[in-house]
Amino acid sequence: MRTVKIFNGIHKIEDKDMSLVPLQVREILQHSRKNLIDRLLTDTGIEDYIYHRFHIKANAQKVLQVRSKLIELQHAGIMLERYRSVFQQILEHENSNVDAAIFYAEIDTCMQLCLNEMSLEFDPLETYRIDHINTVQNMRQRLIHLILTENGIKNFVKGEYYQELNDLAKTNYLITELRDYFFTKRTDYAQVLRYIETNRLDLVEGCKQLFKQEVAEILDQHFERR
Numbered sequence: 092m093r094t095v096k097i098f099n100g101i102h103k104i105e106d107k108d109m110s111l112v113p114l115q116v117r118e119i120l121q122h123s124r125k126n127l128i129d130r131l132l133t134d135t136g137i138e139d140y141i142y143h144r145f146h147i148k149a150n151a152q153k154v155l156q157v158r159s160k161l162i163e164l165q166h167a168g169i170m171l172e173r174y175r176s177v178f179q180q181i182l183e184h185e186n187s188n189v190d191a192a193i194f195y196a197e198i199d200t201c202m203q204l205c206l207n208e209m210s211l212e213f214d215p216l217e218t219y220r221i222d223h224i225n226t227v228q229n230m231r232q233r234l235i236h237l238i239l240t241e242n243g244i245k246n247f248v249k250g251e252y253y254q255e256l257n258d259l260a261k262t263n264y265l266i267t268e269l270r271d272y273f274f275t276k277r278t279d280y281a282q283v284l285r286y287i288e289t290n291r292l293d294l295v296e297g298c299k300q301l302f303k304q305e306v307a308e309i310l311d312q313h314f315e316r317r
Contacts, residue, residue, distance in 0.1 A: 203274035252314040
């Protein structure tokens with residue numbers, strides 16, 4: 092029998108069959124993460140957390156968007172790459188202590204995609220039409236959501252590097268790397284719009300070109316161009 096101490100108590104894991112331990116660990120981690128998110132979903136929990144963690148005063152609409160993302164995360168599976176250290180610790184020791192920081196790191200990453208839209212840098216805002224900005228923002232969000240899927244990144248690798256990405260572990264690693272990048276990067280939409288205007292591009296096509304360049308800069312470290 093193994094024991095795991097987390098912020099919400101001590102959990103026991105049956106280890107007579109070690110092949111079943113990872114499944115029990117996933118259930119414990121998912122349940123613990125859900126409990127932690129439940130605390131944020133009460134009253135002004137999200138608004139207060141955003142203010143103290145990111146120093147941003149979120150309006151009601153943004154709080155609702157973040158709330159929706161957190162509810163999605165509650166029901167999502169546990170990514171092995173993100174929690175690999177926890178799995179290894181529990182498999183190697185009979186008694187383990189899991190720091191809540193690992194859950195908060197995932198929660199922060201989840202929130203960041205919404206919060207990035209509140210930290211835009213316009214130079215100056217009035218030089219661009221608001222509907223142009225909205226178009227670029229919406230297109231970028233769709234492209235991010237697409238690339239952070241198994242099919243999305245496989246199609247990108249096949250189209251850009253002419254290679255088949257069949258290694259599931261590598262696929263998950265690349266998705267995590269891209270997710271961390273896009274969830275923490277501040278997007279200068281004024282720069283995006285200047286690029287589109289200078290190159291006389293359609294808004295959607297210009298946004299796609301810049302996004303492709305960003306992703307390629309990261310994936311070039313993992314694939315060789317032919």
